[in-house]
Amino acid sequence: MFATDRLEVLFQPGDSMFRLVQVLGLTLTLPLVAQAPEPAKPRLPEGIQNGTFQKDAVGQPPSDWFVPKVSRELGFKAETSEDAQLPGRRCAKLVFTGGNKPTWRDFGNLMQSIDAKPYRGKRIRLKTQLRLGALDPDRPSPIQMWFRVDRVGQKMGFFDNMDSRPVLAAAWTPAEIIGDVAQDAEALALGVMLPHGGLQAWIGPVTLEILGDTPILRAEGPKVLSPRGMENLGALAVVLNRVRYFHPSDEAAKADWNRLASEGVKAVEGAATPKALALRLQRFFAPLAPGARFMVGGKAPVAAPVPADAVLAVRWNHLGLGQNNANIYKSLREYAPITDWKSKGWRDPASPETVQLAGGVQAVLPTVCVANEAKHTLPRTAPVVDSLPAGLPEPTTGFFSTADDRATRLGDVILAWGVFQHFYPYFDVVKTDWPRELTKALHAAALDKDASAFTHTLKRMTATLKDGHVWVSASDQDDPSVPALGLVVIDGLPVIRSAEGTAKHLPLGSRILSVDGEPSGKRLARMKEEISAAGEGWMNHRLASEFLAGETGTRVRLTYVTATGFPGQATVVRDAKYWLLENGQPATKVGELRPGIWYLDLNRISEKEFEAALPNLAQAKGVVFDLRGYPKMGPAFLQHLTDKPLESARWNKPQITQPDGKGWTWDSSGRWNLEPLAPRIQGKVAFLTGGGAISYAESCLGIVEAYKLAEIVGEPTAGTNGNVNPFSLPGGFTISWTGMKVLKHDGSTHHGVGIQPTLPVRPTVQGLAQGRDEVLEKGLEQVSR
Known part of the structure; x- marks a missing residue:
């Protein structure tokens, strides 16, 4: 039902927006969301299989249960275990066996999916007992049971992951979930997860019972x-x-x-x-x-x-x-x-x-x-x-x-x-x-x-x-799609930056004048009323990303005018996800674009790919870091740009004891302290950025700005940073928002201001029509001097 790489939980300031940008507003996201099942077999079993963990010998993987791919790749595995305190003595053990200790964003998961038909229209109770291994007092990681109802049309029904009542005990602790199964439910997904870098936990016998008809x-x-x-x-x-x-x-x-x-x-x-x-x-x-x-x-x-x-x-x-x-x-x-x-x-x-x-x-x-x-x-x-x-x-x-x-x-x-x-x-x-x-x-x-x-x-x-971190999502809303058109808002109108797939015939640089008969200006004004943004850059980023969003597979009729003034009409299909679209950046994630001049797209490059490129970067005449989105890797790239320690911006968590914002004090602990790393990148450096850079991206760019590590090329960033703090509402709604106040290094306001470019550059209609990336061109020019 959900793509697992879009459902991670991050806890460093600014370190959680990437996944929320991709998910909130499209699918229900909770503070902790269980990973989705792997593709189901044609026929699901009618009830929990091997819930007592008696089928297998101790040390063997528990039959009928599985650890999803994303958890396996991190190093988690499950095995049948034994404990004399339990009825039947058998249990399952979920354990981390990888080399590097998992981070706060990583979690293990043991699960199975069953047919929902016998439970439709019923109130059910899922029960087990859970216990953890040795607890790390500096980083207590809970264990949580979860249960999700998957409805017709990839909609989600009842969901609970015990996020408000996690088990944090080394002794066996009862756990239960009570919920209602919708009449159109197709599958029930259930399991137990170890979030926030937990290392090992035990799961007792799991039962699912019908309590009665849903009221x-x-x-x-x-x-x-x-x-x-x-x-x-x-x-x-x-x-x-x-x-x-x-x-x-x-x-x-x-x-x-x-x-x-x-x-x-x-x-x-x-x-x-x-x-x-x-x-x-x-x-x-x-x-x-x-x-x-x-x-x-x-x-x-x-x-x-x-x-x-x-x-x-x-x-x-x-x-x-x-x-x-x-x-x-x-x-x-x-x-x-x-x-x-x-x-x-x-x-x-x-x-x-x-x-x-x-x-x-x-x-x-x-x-x-x-x-x-x-x-x-x-x-x-x-x-x-x-x-x-x-x-x-x-x-x-x-x-x-x-x-x-x-x-x-x-x-x-x-x-x-x-x-x-x-x-x-x-x-x-x-x-x-x-x-x-x-x-x-x-x-x-x-x-x-x-x-x-x-x-x-x-x-x-x-x-x-x-607040750019604000997203409102509903559990039963569909995951919208867009035509394969990358857009950018220029002078109040959406302009085509890239065109792929069934929309590849549309001319780049064309200004879209109307959508299904609605003038673009009117459509943008209507959208603005429902988008929370601290600054113009993030507002334009959201507007461009969601301008053509709608039900997957539907057609949308556009009128446009090309960069040279020729009018046109086209009907295109919503068959892509906007967060997966290429937006005109180089095909290579990392490489030498000119002799001695290297380019890295931090939005796509992994830690491993960065490490592989590092010897070349250290010797390069110039390096351009593309940070117009959200970094996929940690902040280590900054540590290769300095000979002295770096500190992040001021992350202030409010200490609140009175209503209505009175008497607040601030806890400013938790700032990053980054020591220099070898080898040092010796050449000229430029960072590309714009209104789509938010949260963790701004944490990184704030360090570049404060320590003057490089030129910053492009447009102002979103102006929104700090840990998100989603909450849920009855009826299946989730709202995310910024729960702390982030100030710049000098104590000045970041919210709504963002990181300002030292070399301002905006895309132009003519540049887009020619297939140019004017921001990248300026960055390459700067480091080539």
């Missing part, structure tokens, strides 16, 4: 959001996200906020008066935030007395937004003796903040609570009532929901708004009126006719963040 969800249709309803939901958005992220009660910490968001919409939207709203909010949040109080006018109620057994104060401490996965971002509750809150600079637990809400309601929302010696927060409350049918366990992720349902859509807007309201690090740069965007998105979501329409609402909402 029927009756979706509420579109309906206008009244002015009073808008105020009510505005109040809910503030309270829900403050309680979720800053009220440190045990109840709030373990709550299912995805479910509560849509239930909260139903609970409060219809409140007719401020008093009714206050009562509904009080009733809804009482089980989650015992200290919260809601009122209309007057003085705040007297705070409840501190329980006699309270000995600790507790609050949330967020290093970015932590989501319980193995990421650099972490959210933890911290505890201190109850007498020390003042010396630590915490808010007085007995004097919480009062917040003015929309709808004429005030709220008292504590951000510091008290706890007993066992670290249980006080006072204790009754559990939240579960709305599911009795006896039917709820799914472990993405509870049974659809964005065809109005309350789900409104809840999603509230959840997404809260993430950025409290954790987005660039509001001081982009100046977005985020409360206004909440109002706009809620009104739109209330009227969206279905999940597809709502996808566009989420895209328009997040486009205002001006």
Whole structure:
């Protein structure tokens, strides 16, 4: 279903955008995504095969299971093992046997695929036990079971990879996934993975059982959001996200906020008066935030007395937004003796903040609570009532929901708004009126006719963040295709840079005037409303890449004018993927383009190919590095350009203990420190770049810029860097975004500025018509002097 080389997880700042650029917006990408199965046999088995691992002798590969090619090539293998603690004693072992220790981006995987027909329309439970080998305290690598429903038309149904609850223990630990199988499911893919460079793990017997029929969800249709309803939901958005992220009660910490968001919409939207709203909010949040109080006018109620057994104060401490996965971002509750809150600079637990809400309601929302010696927060409350049918366990992720349902859509807007309201690090740069965007998105979501329409609402909402790492993807959307045309935006119109396959007859340098009758200018303006970009370069890159995107195999009618002014028309087929298109770069990835002048395309060259070319590079008169995309190799090429150590830009992770962006401090640890490497490249050096260079590419170019290692030729880069931090929403949506603030070496702004060329060059219509690469020509000229 997915190409495995497009599903990797990277954790160095800027080191994850390449895969997200290729995937997000096209297929659902989660913080950790299991590798896709190898091509299935014509007939899949009807149930898990060899789930007890009894078929084979100890030390032999477990029959009916396999390690996908990408994991095998890294050095992972599986074998049958034995452990007396397990029923039947047998288990499987997934182990790394390669030479070089795997990196954070590497992971092993043991899996199988089965026929979905017996499970269609059912709620299922996948169970096993997992344990790790010896843990590396400096780099704890979890083990996670995963389960995916593959539907008709290469669409994905339910998916869970235990990313929010990974196993990090050397003792046997139960693991389970509960989910729903769609009526059009074709296959069920399941397995266990070792992400983030894990070395070995054991998998106990694996079972898959049917729990019952999938509950029927009756979706509420579109309906206008009244002015009073808008105020009510505005109040809910503030309270829900403050309680979720800053009220440190045990109840709030373990709550299912995805479910509560849509239930909260139903609970409060219809409140007719401020008093009714206050009562509904009080009733809804009482089980989650015992200290919260809601009122209309007057003085705040007297705070409840501190329980006699309270000995600790507790609050949330967020290093970015932590989501319980193995990421650099972490959210933890911290505890201190109850007498020390003042010396630590915490808010007085007995004097919480009062917040003015929309709808004429005030709220008292504590951000510091008290706890007993066992670290249980006080006072204790009754559990939240579960709305599911009795006896039917709820799914472990993405509870049974659809964005065809109005309350789900409104809840999603509230959840997404809260993430950025409290954790987005660039509001001081982009100046977005985020409360206004909440109002706009809620009104739109209330009227969206279905999940597809709502996808566009989420895209328009997040486009205002001006963050090049923002991508909105939906699990059931198709993987779009484009004609085999490489485009570039020049003076507000898409221009043909390269033409291949069925579109190879179209003249280079032609300006596309319309698509299926829609003027190109109008089409670009419509697209801009749904693309999040910090700068013009990334916006134009996205526009050019996606301008002709649509359903695979469909035809698209173009009108154009050539560089010499001749009009033309053509009908072309969407039969290519834009991230695979060549865009006019030299056919060679690395080679001598002129006597003594070498060229390397860092977007295509591997570490091994670089090492092979290094002796020639060291002796070359000049070297041109092409960094107009995303480097495929690590930053070692920079270490051959210097005689002194290099340091990367400033990667600042926000330390957050208060709502609404207040009181942030910054953790600046983790910068790269790169020592010089031999041999030194002695000749003149130039780097080519442009608006398609983002994230990790900018980390590399930022070092070139700061240390003046070479001329930078081309156009400004995207102006977006820092680790992405994707989150998921009910209905099958994933939104990626930048979770940290990156500053240039001198402390100045990078976001929206990017790396500026020292030798600016832009492609021209005439140059493209002649088949020229004017940026490359300038780079070659520079190093040939």
